[in-house]
Amino acid sequence: MxxxxxxxxxxxxxxxxxxxxxxxxxxxxxPESLEDRLHALEDYSERTFKPVDSVLQEVVERAHAHNMPDIHVGNMDGLTLEVIIRMAGYKKASTMVEVGALAGFSGIVIARALGPGGHLHTIEFNPDYAEVARESFRKAGLEDRVTVHIGRASQVLEQLAELGPFDGIFIDADKDNYPVYLDWAEKNIRVGGGVFGDNTFGFGHVWRDPEDFEEQHLRSAISGLRSFNARLADNPNFRATILPTDQGLTMAVRIK
Structure with a gap:
């Protein structure tokens, strides 16, 4: 009391x-400024919940050693994704798809959450990055749970459709094509399965009109993210939300 x-x-x-x-x-x-407050809360969260263990830290260092961009899923976002997948209680032998393997950081998070018997199909366009991801999965002892596919995501997804339906998809790739990947998810994710999209705050710009940007790639990226979020929000077959993480994590469960 x-x-x-x-x-x-x-x-x-x-x-x-x-x-x-x-x-x-x-x-x-x-803290006086909003930015200082957010940094303080982020630091507190990572110190308390420790989202990056030695295995994931090795992935980060491996990516740096290969001069790969530092754009893996945010540390706390990755932990959030793992917790949600575990809470969903996917049945044994659940399968998920990941669009955007990079060095394998989020793939390890997902494969761990699926547990023994589960399987992740991860897609990477860059062959060099795909090999780094394979090394990460081997080092993590998860190579039997993960298949790395190399190629354009839209084409690989068409091939994977033959193995469906799937229990979930995690999208962390080219933002302008999020609606394309959602097209696939609407057809290939089972009832009770999940759709997860990273960076769906558009680096703080998703609220803006895409036409506000002079660069075409920015207009396309923001337009793609806005469409992805709106379609999931309005689709009666899904119940969706967006977690206000640092970069935004949209997630939806298929309800019918």
Whole structure:
């Protein structure tokens, strides 16, 4: 009864402590800027929940050693994805698809969550990146749970459709083609399965009109992400939401 408890009082950085003589209000140090607050919360989250273990850290270092871009799924987003997949309780021998293997960071997260008997089909366009991903899966002891496919995602997905339906798909690739990958998911994800899309806040710009951007690749990326989010939100066959993580993580479950 006599501990510290946060309460919704204004300003938001106040806490109160019940006391025999009444309520004692104290002011705690509060980062001044929104950016500082977000960084502080991110640091706290990673220190507390430790999303990157030694295996995943090796993947990050391996990617750097091969001069690969540092664009793997966010640390906390990866942990969130793992927890959600585990909570979903996919049956033994569940299968998922990943679009965008890169060095294997998110693939390891997914394969772990699926557990023994589960299988991940991950797609990578760049052959050199695909080989790095294979090495990551071997080092993690997960090579029997993961098949790496090399090629254009839309073409590989057509081939994988013969193996479906699947229990889920994780999309972290070219943003302008998210709607194309959603087309496939709508046909090949079973009822109860999940659709996950990374970076769906469009690096903070998804709320903007795509025509606001001069560069065509930015217009296409934002347009693709907006379409992906809107279609999942409005599709009666799915129940969807977007987690307000650093970059946005859209997730949906097929309900019919």
């Amino acid at each position: 006599y501990g510290w408890r946060p309460v919704l009082i204004s300003p938001p950085h106040l806490l109160y402590r019940p006391a025999l003589t009444g309520m004692v209000v104290e002011t705690l140090p509060y």
